[in-house]
Amino acid sequence: MAKKKGLKILYDCDACPAYCCSYARIIVEDKDIARLAKYFGISRKEARRKFTKKGHEPGERILRHRRDDHYGTACRFLDRETRQCTIYKARPGICGDYPGLRKCGYYDFLKFERMLQEDDEFVPTAYNP
Ligand code: SF4
Ligand code: SF4
Numbered sequence: 001m002a003k004k005k006g007l008k009i010l011y012d013c014d015a016c017p018a019y020c021c022s023y024a025r026i027i028v029e030d031k032d033i034a035r036l037a038k039y040f041g042i043s044r045k046e047a048r049r050k051f052t053k054k055g056h057e058p059g060e061r062i063l064r065h066r067r068d069d070h071y072g073t074a075c076r077f078l079d080r081e082t083r084q085c086t087i088y089k090a091r092p093g094i095c096g097d098y099p100g101l102r103k104c105g106y107y108d109f110l111k112f113e114r115m116l117q118e119d120d121e122f123v124p125t126a127y128n129p
Helices: 030-040 044-051 093-097 105-117
Strands: 052-054 061-063 065-068 072-075
Touching: 030 044, 030 093, 044 052
Parallel strands: none
Antiparallel strands: 052 061, 065 072
């Protein structure tokens, strides 16, 4: 969801149901938790508990998920209807940095599947409700 100056971006977040927000391991740093705490007017400890959980690596914290119709689960801050981030200004740094290139792998996959299905709104998913 980052923009690179002067380079043509080859993905379109507005045409994507926020595939990247379904990634299970969205790592948050202490500064991200501090930003979330300030945004919601709660303590860092509360923000850490409420919005994050233990990751795979020692000391790692990742964003909590909740159920999602497309992907089974997705970040708890994703609006399930609009597919927009509900805390855009306070989102973790990694969310602002991604994909960090002109291309987005998720978007390439989405485009390919939509071309195969001949359906511009098709959402491929491995999730079977
Ligand atoms: S998966 Fe890629 S195209 Fe889709 S919202 Fe994320 S950055 Fe944008
Ligand atoms: S904080 Fe926002 S941008 Fe980051 S994963 Fe969650 S919904 Fe997506």
